[in-house]
Amino acid sequence: MIEVKNISKSFPDKKVLNNIDIVFEAGKTNLIIGYSGSGKTVLMKSLVGLVEIDEGSIIYDGRNFTQMSFKERKEVRKEFGMVFQGGALFDSLTILENVLFPLNMFSTMSKSEKLDRANFCLKRVNLENVNSLYPSEISGGMKKRVAIARAIALNPKYLFCDEPNSGLDPVTSIVIDNLIKEITQEYQIITIINTHDMNSVMEIGDKIVFLYKGNKLWEGTKNEVMETDCKELNDFIFASELTRLIKKNKV
Amino acid sequence: MNQIMNELITVGFNSLGIVVIISVFMGAVITLQTAYNLENPLIPLYLIGLGTRDSMILEFSSTVVRLVLAGKVGSNIASEIGTMRVTEQIDALEIMGINSASYLILPKIIAAVVFNPFLTIISIFVGIFGGWAAGVMSGAVSSAAYIMGIQYSFTPFYVVYALIKTVVFAFIIVSVSAYEGYYCSGGALEVGRSSTKAVVYSSLVILLFNVILTQLLLAH
Numbered sequence: 001m002i003e004v005k006n007i008s009k010s011f012p013d014k015k016v017l018n019n020i021d022i023v024f025e026a027g028k029t030n031l032i033i034g035y036s037g038s039g040k041t042v043l044m045k046s047l048v049g050l051v052e053i054d055e056g057s058i059i060y061d062g063r064n065f066t067q068m069s070f071k072e073r074k075e076v077r078k079e080f081g082m083v084f085q086g087g088a089l090f091d092s093l094t095i096l097e098n099v100l101f102p103l104n105m106f107s108t109m110s111k112s113e114k115l116d117r118a119n120f121c122l123k124r125v126n127l128e129n130v131n132s133l134y135p136s137e138i139s140g141g142m143k144k145r146v147a148i149a150r151a152i153a154l155n156p157k158y159l160f161c162d163e164p165n166s167g168l169d170p171v172t173s174i175v176i177d178n179l180i181k182e183i184t185q186e187y188q189i190i191t192i193i194n195t196h197d198m199n200s201v202m203e204i205g206d207k208i209v210f211l212y213k214g215n216k217l218w219e220g221t222k223n224e225v226m227e228t229d230c231k232e233l234n235d236f237i238f239a240s241e242l243t244r245l246i247k248k249n250k251v
Numbered sequence: 252m253n254q255i256m257n258e259l260i261t262v263g264f265n266s267l268g269i270v271v272i273i274s275v276f277m278g279a280v281i282t283l284q285t286a287y288n289l290e291n292p293l294i295p296l297y298l299i300g301l302g303t304r305d306s307m308i309l310e311f312s313s314t315v316v317r318l319v320l321a322g323k324v325g326s327n328i329a330s331e332i333g334t335m336r337v338t339e340q341i342d343a344l345e346i347m348g349i350n351s352a353s354y355l356i357l358p359k360i361i362a363a364v365v366f367n368p369f370l371t372i373i374s375i376f377v378g379i380f381g382g383w384a385a386g387v388m389s390g391a392v393s394s395a396a397y398i399m400g401i402q403y404s405f406t407p408f409y410v411v412y413a414l415i416k417t418v419v420f421a422f423i424i425v426s427v428s429a430y431e432g433y434y435c436s437g438g439a440l441e442v443g444r445s446s447t448k449a450v451v452y453s454s455l456v457i458l459l460f461n462v463i464l465t466q467l468l469l470a471h
Contacts, residue, residue: 077348088339102347
């Protein structure tokens with residue numbers, strides 16, 4: 001369980017997060033949604049320690065991450081997997097080397113075991129025969145899948161995905177969403193996803209948190225989203241004619 | 252260790268070609284310019300060889316080559332690390348619990364500091380050879396006089412001085428450039444800017460330290 005307790009973060013000209021309080025549970029896909037600039041990315045970067053929060057605490061299974069030293073955080077971070085918006089694959093390494101990278105850094109496995117594990121992870125995300133290619137030689141969707149394979153290589157307890165569907169076509173987006181959902185349930189990990197994608201909300205949102213101007217305005221499940229009376233959330237989710245039609249038909 | 256070996260190739264070995272080319276031409280030019288300026292028949296021609304040797308050791312192979320490498324290696328390091336920063340590759344390393352600065356920059360510093368003295372030694376020899384070839388082929392100095400010049404009044408400490416400067420300048424190039432890349436933020440434009448800043452700042456710091464080290468090491 002990840003407990004986010006009253007965290008706040010300000011930058012010199014703006015308060016980006018204001019008293020955010022959330023609990024993320026294992027085996028669930030937790031979606032953080034909101035307008036651009038609502039604080040989603042800062043929240044996610046705060047969770048993983050890339051941004052230092054001003055107030056509050058972040059607790060990973062009883063361990064207060066906020067109060068940890070650099071060395072202690074380093075240990076907890078070995079339990080993290082993160083899929084960045086652009087994939088963040090290492091350009092100078094092949095696909096296989098990218099997936100092997102965390103294993104080479106932290107695993108005590110033998111060379112052949114590491115290779116087996118990397119190949120298993122690549123196969124798990126439906127990628128085969130791309131091992132020797134470089135990131136620049138594969139498509140955006142494949143990059144995202146490699147990033148997921150790299151993120152799960154060390155069997156993380158916590159998986160963070162920053163807009164995993166951005167720049168992908170609707171079909172590939174659904175493939176990525178389903179993959180993340182399957183992995184979350186299969187390994188009973190805590191997955192937190194930043195997204196703008198309403199398909200993701202409807203498909204895999206076990207828990208949805210809506211951020212609005214740095215505040216947590218709403219939280220609930222994908223079913224509850226349809227019936228919410230939160231005006232800002234309705235404006236955000238049902239912004240298009242199509243989504244309004246879906247809602248109308250469902251209601 | 253693998254990382255250091257890769258950097259030895261990227262930061263060091265890949266610069267060998269440009270160092271050889273500029274050294275041979277610079278040695279040739281120093282010889283020809285010295286020869287054309289020696290109009291007094293009382294001045295022995297072997298001083299041309301001596302002048303080329305000392306110019307190469309004292310200034311060219313240690314400082315001017317480093318200024319050229321600040322352009323080549325410095326911009327390369329800044330843009331490589333800067334691109335890793337803006338494409339979140341450095342964040343990815345941090346998330347994995349890796350000290351990104353240590354992982355990315357330390358091998359480059361070690362490789363540069365280890366390999367650059369070899370480049371300086373090679374540059375000195377190649378430059379002196381270039382001077383000999385230009386001097387003999389143009390008829391400005393005889394082979395015997397040139398060879399006598401390069402052996403005349405040799406001060407071994409000059410080589411030590413050149414190598415100390417080389418090590419310091421190599422450290423400056425990598426650290427300044429890596430700093431510019433590491434703290435780059437934004438997009439492609441900022442990566443380009445950080446690359447330019449890396450070259451300008453590392454060149455300026457090299458020139459400043461050239462004065463300081465010369466005063467410290469050569470002043471009596």
